[in-house]
Amino acid sequence: MAEEKKESIIASALKLFAEKGYHNTKVSDIVKDAGMAQGTFYLYFKSKEDLFRCVAERCLDEIAGALAQGAQEQNAACNPAPMRSMIRRILEIYYSNLTIVNIINQHGAASPEIADISKQFYARMAGQIKDILKHSNAYPGYTEEQLDMTSYAKIGLVEMAAYQWFVERRNGPERIDELTEVLLGINMNCGLNAEGSSGL
Template sequence: MTDSHSFFLEGYIIDNTKRERILQSAISVFSEQGLEKTKVADIVKQAGIAQGTFYLYFHSKYALIPSIAEKLLDDILNIMDERVAAEQPFDKKIDAIVDATFDITAEYKDVLALCYSGLSLSGALQEWEKIYEPYYRWMDHLLEDAVEKQEIRPGIRIRITSKMLIGVMEESAEQVYLFDEQYNDSTEYREELKLFIVQGLK
């Protein structure tokens, strides 16, 4: 009998805590050495597991990247749930979402850069839509609620708008933390983005 941290895969009992250790180790080693220079042996050494155990979960180091991206998105959604309250008016929700997006990007910038380069190198960019589906649904619900409360204009295309909002928020945060090394203060970016979103949806 297995506990909540385990499941069966091809006749083996797979422990999710080991999978988590592999992911955490990979994030650390990739960030330090880069994707190309990292070997599976480096990851398992830091994780404290046998190399054969690694291959029960992932067939290569590149196969880790979608799982790292998915883990990162889970963390993002947890933070959004903590910061965005149902009773807040729409503009305050946008304030919280924008600030959370910038804060998360600042904290995870090395991992985000890793995910982008890794998915591109592994040819798995199509995985993004699947990985982002829970975030799209989360944003869909927020927009639907705002339309119902007449806080934003009716008739918007919910899913398209969700994708656009997430895209512009992430792109703005990445501009500050990944690409514009001379720009140390994100305040102006945040404030302009909040106005842009709220005014565009009124």
């Protein structure tokens, strides 16, 4: 039951942070939403900042965990289109976590500890993508650094698309497949056959 209370605080915080942002969410809002007294909050968290750390850690861990699990299942199955699966997985997971990921990135700017958590999260995700790139041998001759940049860039691509799709345009999960195909079809050097990515 102690865990229940803690979970209930985290759930309310997640909801409210996503709705109003970290700074516009008062501790009093959280406990009101969670249906408990203000003092109870401090039985489970040292401070509002401490709660945020927990929320961020758990949220990103969950996402990263889901991604990693998906990756394993695929490798086991000798997945013939790992990039497509990866994109679909990221989209699925982001679907229910986008605003909170944004909040975390926001608040990170002001709190080095959160910045670290978030940095590690992206590093993990980029690592998984880099693995796919290496196995597919799609970018022969690339340095590690260039593969890093490619991986991070792909994350950014999916994140931005997800934000537009789910948050701005309020689409539900039913068209994730279509979005996946659109993203998969993206080629940065579009329609310019006279010149390739010559320099690399």
